[in-house]
Amino acid sequence: MISIWDANVELRIDERFHVIRSAREAVAFLKRYWPETKSASYAKARKACLDAAKGIVPGAEARVAFEAAAKEAGILRQN
Numbered sequence: 001m002i003s004i005w006d007a008n009v010e011l012r013i014d015e016r017f018h019v020i021r022s023a024r025e026a027v028a029f030l031k032r033y034w035p036e037t038k039s040a041s042y043a044k045a046r047k048a049c050l051d052a053a054k055g056i057v058p059g060a061e062a063r064v065a066f067e068a069a070a071k072e073a074g075i076l077r078q079n
Contacts, residue, residue, distance in 0.1 A: 003052070003059040009067050010077040017077065023052035023062040030066075035073050045069035 004022050011018040013033060020026050026049040034042065045065040052062035070076040 005059055005063045007063065009063060009070060011070055011075045012077045013075050020066065023049040023059055023066075026062065026066045027053055035075065037073070039069070039072060041065075041069040041072045 005020075009020040009026070011020065011029070013035070018029060018033065020029055027046070030042070030046050030049065045062075045068070048057060048062040048065035051057040052059045067076060
């Protein structure tokens with residue numbers, strides 16, 4: 001079962017916007033579109049999202065980790 005997050009995470013890379021709604025979408029984004037520089041927060045987000053996609057950790061925990069990694073990478077869209 002795919003668990004949709006309570007709040008979307010909006011990202012911006014090279015004038016393109018991406019809306020991430022679940023841990024599975026986050027995993028795909030981390031693999032395909034993440035900026036070249038990958039930090040410890042990237043690794044933490046990747047593990048949390050993979051675990052959430054498998055039902056091991058809550059989706060909210062994965063979203064928080066993903067959002068923190070995106071903020072650190074400078075791609076989190078903030079209003």
